[in-house]
Amino acid sequence: MNPGESAAAGPGGEPLWNTRWAEAFDLLATMIAVVRPDGHCLYANTAFENVLGLSRRNVLKRDWFEWFVEADLLRDTVAAIARNEFATSRLDAQLRRPLGGHAEPLLVHVIVNQVEGPHEPGAEPVLVELIEIEQQTRQDREERALDQVQANKELIRNLAHEIKNPLGGIRGAAQLLEMEIDSRALTEYTQVIIHEADRLQALVDRLLAPHRRPQQVAEMNIHEVCERVRSLVLAEFPKGLRIERDYDTSIPDFLGDREQLIQTVLNIVRNAAQSLVERIAAGDARITLRTRVARQATIGKHRHRLALELHIEDNGPGVPESIRDRIFYPLVSGRDGGSGLGLTLAQTFVTQHQGTIDCESEPGRTLFSITIPLP
Known part of the structure; x- marks a missing residue:
């Protein structure tokens, strides 16, 4: 059976993947697939392609269950839903990714639902949604x-x-x-x-x-902000510190308060530099400024077609574990003599741009991620 002849159908009986339903599924950040109990994948959306790093054609020609570690439970669940034993079911699974991708399987929450419409007897397809557990967290x-x-x-x-x-x-x-x-x-x-x-x-x-102070909103470029901060911090730490650039120059200008974002990035980069005192003395201190475009980004409860991602990464000792969950609180500081206001102000300024700021830290690597919607 080719995709145009498949039984899974949308309103009016048209094939599900050749209709507006497929276009809508391609806009979702979660992975969607239409699968038969024998493992034949009839449809996979763009998010599924992106996570696997393969074209849709390559995804469809393999047994769909082969993408999962210990897939027996998932296979049995799909078969039970197809037989109408249940209307829907949920479970956790591990999604494999091809060689050249991430080494570790991706932890996902799986939601399996029935597909309405006429079906080929014995080959009823089901709709499977995969949600990255890390994304939900x-x-x-x-x-x-x-x-x-x-x-x-x-x-x-x-x-x-x-x-x-x-x-x-x-x-x-x-x-x-x-x-x-x-x-x-x-x-x-x-x-x-x-x-x-x-x-x-x-x-x-x-x-x-x-x-x-009211926001002074105007057209601005994130790389001008990064370059301004880079020059200020290198003037303060002229030896032993390297600030690397990893820019996506295709990122468009957007409306924002340039001074607020300079202060935001400066607070984070200066904190990183101050935590790198020992590595600066050794001459191997490194801070990386990285910009990327995120598609179909969810910020809070809102979905945005495009968003700016600014990553500020350093190779310092990391945020002390005792304050890791509280670093954005007022007056919380991991440094003697620190006011504990820099990251609070950074979070406030980013929020005023309808964005979010997050931190991941371990010894040898601290990563601050700023996400701001783009037009």
Whole structure:
């Protein structure tokens, strides 16, 4: 049976893969296949091709179950759905990838459903959806991060309000007290109070800064941002540090606040450079700025046709495990003397561009990933 004669059909009886259904499936980020119990794959969408790194023709001509590690359970499930023992079923599986791809199988969550329409007796096809477990985990993490940004915003506003009013009173009282005393030793104490009040005021102002200043939106290029940050950090660390470029120059300009994104990337790259002190001394410190285009990217709960991916990777010691899950929280720092505001501000600025920021870290490799929708 060739694909045009297959029984799996959409509304009106037309073959499923020759209709608008196939076009819709090709827009999905999840992998879709129409499979018969004997392993004959009748249709695979673009996402399935991309994950395997093969053309659709090559995917269709192999026994579909051969793509899976220990596929017996999946084979039995497809057969049971085809026999109408169940309407739908879910299970986890491991998807093999061809030589030259990733060595490790891809963990996927499999959803098997019946296909409506006329079928060839004994060869009823089923619709199989494969969802990368890591992708689902990432989406859940992004949603939590967006909720965290909103919670941080409310916390900062309330905290600033509670601090600023008494802080002004403390500073004013210290100034009045200084005017009334003649002892130089006591004046030193009032100066300490005034200095610390000013320091706290500056800290509160920094926390509130991203929420006070309106975005200055204009056409901008992400590589101009990267080059600006690269020159600033290399001027600060002229020896022992190499900042490598890995740019996709086809990425289009987009609307954004150039200064906010410079500050975002600068905060991350400078943190990376400061963590690389030992490698800088040894002369083998490396930071990589990598840009790519992601297609059909899901950010939060929204799907975007195109998105910018900016990866900032370093070969430093990694983020301390004790704070790895909290690095975007205000005032959390893994470095002595750090304010703990750099990554909080970076997350706030990226969120204001409807994007997300994520971090993966282990000894010898830390990767910050920024994703921002493109027009």
